[in-house]
Amino acid sequence: MQQTADQQVHNLIRGAGKAKGESGRAKMDIGNVESKQISEPIISEAQISHLALDIGGSLIKLVYFSTNSDSSSSSSSSKDSVAVSSGYEGRPVLEGKLHFAKFETAKINDCIDFIRSKQLRLSGCQKHGAPAGEKCTIKATGGGAYKYADLFKEKLGICLDKEDEMDCLVAGSNFLLKAVHTEAFTYMDGQKEFVQIDHDDLYPYMLVNIGSGVSMIKVDGPGKFERVSGTNVGGGTFWGLGRLLTKCKSFDELLELSQRGNNRVIDMLVGDIYGGMDYTKIGLSSTTIASSFGKAISDNKELEDYKPEDISRSLLRMISNNIGQISYLNALRFGLKRIFFAGFFIRGHAYTMDTIAVAVHFWSKGEAKAMFLKHEGFLGALGSFMSYEKHGFLNLKVHQLVQQSPVDAYHGGDKIHDPPNRELNENRSIDCSICLS
């Protein structure tokens, strides 16, 4: 049966609660959010459960729930020394967090070691009270859920229960937009502004997920969507070409380089073609890029004559601009004014977001708006996590969402302004409480 978005928010996950001896509901308080490229465990003495995966072309994303062992807001009466209080219809509440982690898909063994190291008490995997040896499954989405199913079985004895990637992206996006107070924001000229989402006026919208490749999805409601377009020029293209052209060793290094580069060294501008003049008749200023990388035709230079910084910046601008333009053209096909951009290509990076936003603004003549999501890369993994609910494994309930705003954010009107150049990937775990009965 199709659930409404609100029901989805209020019944986030189902899993262990339905297992033998545990028939209760659970609730979640969502708060402070933190994202880490994890290679070291970030939790100690905590029970970890309900792991879900999104195994993409470039990155593996994990979402998992852990209970706090040291919460002061509880009576701490659990046998496992987990913080427990009773505050929701008299039922015990486990204080905890939703955690987010990512690994490079090429280093999948690190991810497997991480899961093993956590000795996950996979409540969403193996039902409490189930006989030992019963098949252990965890939710997984993305192409890697198919490609690496045998590896997970062989190395961890875990079966991957596959969920459709587009279903998960949309479920994750709808959930975040409804549940997390400061999830969506605009970014222009170094200025980040959170956008308050009207729950009654969320649909339709365009979701553009920029992963290795790009999917453009028209979202009409909870579980109601159509993938209307895509492009193979995406995050994998930036990282792949960038690595070859600059010899960068990591994606972040390539991004960092772009910050110090000047794209005009390589890009051919309208002014380069028009002798320094604007082409006013068709509305192009002399500084508009006429042809990305176009100067390399005539400069009589070799690759090594260009600075990696300049190459990185041209490449990032070319790809971001192209995605912004294609996204808008697809939004136009369906009369959509709001376009949410997600996926780890964005990485909270100012120049990427600025370029996408400018492209949408330029091509729509200011009619459409580009918005970004704080949990940009975790939509699929969150959707996968939420699918425990769909399959009746867990019976958790979202209780209250207490998204902590950055300490120095200031709230005004329906927008929350943040200081420019803030590191957007900070503070990304979600405080939860789970109510069991």
Ligand SMILES: Nc1ncnc2c1ncn2[C@@H]1O[C@H](COP(=O)(O)OP(=O)(O)O)[C@@H](O)[C@H]1O
């Ligand atoms: N640490 C990283 N390593 C590799 N790529 C990264 C990293 N951080 C961001 N990226 C970018 O994010 C893209 C992957 O985004 P993601 O949403 O995870 O998609 P996928 O599901 O295809 O892996 C990469 O192609 C690259 O552009």
Ligand SMILES: CC(C)(COP(=O)(O)O)[C@@H](O)C(=O)NCCC(=O)O
């Ligand atoms: C095939 C994919 C859905 C896989 O998702 P990803 O791992 O890139 O996140 C994506 O790469 C994509 O939509 N590529 C664009 C294909 C196209 O429409 O041309």
